[in-house]
Amino acid sequence: MRTMKKLVVLTGAGISAESGLKTFRDSNGLWEDHRVEDVATPEAWQRNPDMVQRFYNARRKAAAEAKPNLAHKTLANLERYFNVKVITQNVDDLHERGGSSSVLHLHGRLRNVSSEKNADLIYDIGHKEIYMGDLAEDGFQLRPDIVWFGEPVPMIEPAIEICEKADLFMVVGTSLQVYPAAGLIHYCRPGIPIFLVDRKLPGVNLPSNIVFHEGAAAEVLPSIFGILKELT
Ligand code: APR
Numbered sequence: 543m544r545t546m547k548k549l550v551v552l553t554g555a556g557i558s559a560e561s562g563l564k565t566f567r568d569s570n571g572l573w574e575d576h577r578v579e580d581v582a583t584p585e586a587w588q589r590n591p592d593m594v595q596r597f598y599n600a601r602r603k604a605a606a607e608a609k610p611n612l613a614h615k616t617l618a619n620l621e622r623y624f625n626v627k628v629i630t631q632n633v634d635d636l637h638e639r640g641g642s643s644s645v646l647h648l649h650g651r652l653r654n655v656s657s658e659k660n661a662d663l664i665y666d667i668g669h670k671e672i673y674m675g676d677l678a679e680d681g682f683q684l685r686p687d688i689v690w691f692g693e694p695v696p697m698i699e700p701a702i703e704i705c706e707k708a709d710l711f712m713v714v715g716t717s718l719q720v721y722p723a724a725g726l727i728h729y730c731r732p733g734i735p736i737f738l739v740d741r742k743l744p745g746v747n748l749p750s751n752i753v754f755h756e757g758a759a760a761e762v763l764p765s766i767f768g769i770l771k772e773l774t
Pocket of ligand 1: 741
């Protein structure tokens, strides 16, 4: 049997937009009426942990109520033709619920919370809320298991290894503003086909061989399914 080609897909907030989850940089730099620095940094957690918990409780609830859209489902369907590896910056679980079997979360997961002192002590709480005073088994405060701005990105090394082995690469719904995630595209072998799906072309340096498909991910991905299939 012929081994399947590896299709690596880097996704961002845009792929979940049609599921009703807001992207980060589309509304005057505000995210659900908050400045990112007020909710998604270690400093915010030190200054106002109650507010940070409330913010993520609300995000967790919104993600639990959202449903995977045709973009998530199309990536899952592509597993019939490719060895598909999804690398997502998203903290929702819509790729998994859409049927994708290999999903690496670069920036953590809303469903997970961890001990403030031991990042390896992780609990899957589903759609539940957590508050200050809720403790991990080691006695320390539980926090959202989210990679905040200024924190290391432990999953970047495995993500780089996946990108280096890609036969095809696709970027969906990310402004490519946030590193190290945005740099992953530069780890692909030179010359492999690279597709970019977004409502607008990100204003950053991109490899010259990129093929840009403009539009909403839930419309574009099903429409290029046939083109992708031809590349098996
Ligand atoms: N279909 C496709 N693309 C879309 C859609 C859609 N329906 N709606 C918006 N987009 C695109 C926007 O044009 C933009 O390029 O999705 C991208 C969203 O960009 P950001 O809001 O910057 O989100 P993302 O790139 O995922 O952010 C990266 O930054 O805030 C941090 O850690 C957080 O993971 C996040 C990271």
